[in-house]
Amino acid sequence: MTLETIKADIFARNSGEPEFHQAVAEVLDCLGPVLERHPEYFDLDIIRRLCEPERQIIFRVPWIDDSGRVHINRGFRVEFNSALGPYKGGLRFHPSVNLGIVKFLGFEQIFKNSLTGLPLGGGKGGADFDPRGKSEREVMVFCQSFMTELHRHIGEHTDVPAGDIGVGAREIGFLFGQYKRLTNRFEAGVLTGKHTHWGGSQARTEATGYGLVFFVRELLATKGRALDGASVAVSGAGNVAIYAIEKAQQLGAKVVTASDSSGVIYDPDGIKLEALKRIKLERRGRIHEYLDEVPGQAEFREDATSVWDIPVDVALPCATQNEIDAPHAKRLISNGCLCVAEGANMPNTAAAIEIYRETPGMLFGPAKAANSGGVATSALEMQQNASRDSWSFEHTESRLEDIIRQVHQRCRDTAEEFGAPGDYTLGANIAGFSKVVEAMIAQGVV
Incomplete structure (x- = not known):
């Protein structure tokens, strides 16, 4: 068994998903040095386990527009890896959304969340719905229909979505309102990116x-x-x-x-x-x-x-x-x-x-490190929700700065440790991978 044969098997198993293939290859192509140090990872088949989502949810989202016409969209949630904590990652509403896109985003999220040092798993979701050009009522109706199915699969200790492309504070508000209505509880930590008036964090936007x-x-x-x-x-x-x-x-x-x-x-x-x-x-x-x-x-x-x-x-x-x-x-x-x-x-x-x-x-900051500030502050929002607290903008921004400084240091130190100083792509991938894999091994074959 070699890394190349494993990669070929993953690609064949997930055919027709080029973005997911690209994300997997970008990580796997950096793992040679760590696999030489830990050949037991092959015996545990850890790579294939890591690249297989724990759960993939696809569902129908019916809604009625302002003229009375019925529309059917497709909703997704890929709960990829929960070794470090509850699944965490955004929802994207855009016509380009499909399973392969959501899987690539969820796979990236595993390592991004790992790099922050915070207890978060990786997941992602969304729908092939375009909020542009829709009325406020149409966006609300779609969000309510989307959450009517999604609410079965999420929770503050299970899966915590946030926003992404096409999902801002307005959409998060509509989604949260429907979740609250369906579950009959104000579970603030179930979604992040909320308005600061009702559980959101300063500096999250x-x-x-x-x-x-x-x-x-x-x-x-x-x-x-x-x-x-x-x-x-x-x-x-x-x-x-x-x-x-x-x-x-x-x-x-x-x-x-x-x-x-x-x-x-x-x-x-x-x-x-x-x-x-x-x-x-x-x-x-x-x-x-x-x-x-x-x-x-x-x-x-x-x-x-x-x-x-x-x-x-x-x-x-x-x-x-x-x-x-x-x-x-x-x-x-x-x-x-x-x-x-x-x-x-x-x-x-x-x-x-x-x-x-x-x-x-040349300096290059890969996304899993460079754009981790959003999910890091989502985790800070979850902390505030759990303690029924609200922090100032300045305090939250200071915490964010500290987290990003640590992310940079982890990437830099790991690249140097594996003989590639200044290679933040290799450093980010190995640092994120190593922490997740250690947790997976400790928790057994699940």
Whole structure:
């Protein structure tokens, strides 16, 4: 039995799921050094066990729109691994959602949660429903129908969903209300990302974007560099992107881009954050509206991937999976980019990541480490719910900074331990893997 034969078997067993294959390969291709040290992992078949979800739930979500028409969507929850704690991971509402996407996200979540050092398992879910263009009532009705089935499978000690693409505070509110109605209890810890008025945590909305920038700060510090004065390209215009822009600007960087599926805004004077928030968070508008809000030198480019053509010091992909391919990665490097850190889940292709790893002096922060701030603060929200407490924004942000500093240190130390100093891809994968596998072995074949 070899790692390659195991990988081939996993791919065959999960055919037609390219994103899941990509996520599995990215982890398994880093495990050679740890498997040499622990050959007993082959005897225990630990790799195949780790790559097989503990539970996969697929269900019908019927709902009626404002005109009285019946719609049928498909809902998913993949409860991947509970060795370290209750399943934890977001819900994504987007037309692209399918089982393979949810499995890739849930698999990544195992290692991301492990790296935080907090007692969380890995899971993910969602539906092929698009909230864009839907009325408030339609979104509410869909969320209620979705939770009518999902509530059977979740709980604060079992599985704790949060938000992801298409699922923000509004959707979490509708989902929680239906859960409360069906279970007849106010179980605050069953969902995270709630409004602060009824059990949510300060800084949770900002956490993934802030955590990403904190991780970048740690990366740059290893080279004696700082964000102050750096130019930054950000893709996306959702919560992660907006709050990554906010924290980067607070630390003295000049962020020059933001994007959505319709295109890219390039503002050489620096993105005007309040205008962007009005467009995307208040009006749920399109990125080109920035030109109306901020007359001046800003320009709109219809090709969303053109964000990676702009010369910058730091690139933060915060939109979606596989948005940066090998040519984009080469262009970033040739334009002088010295650091790429992933705010989205798997936004770089495998070929792009290999280019970063082979480029001397290039800093790369993989998603399972760099965007772990969201789930870390979700865990802090769970702590507050369990103790019926509420922390200040400053206290929560300080805890987040500490967690991200520790995540960075775990990745860095593990890479050095296994003979690959500075390789955060290898460090993150082995550090996350080792902790989960030790727990799995201790708990027996279950």
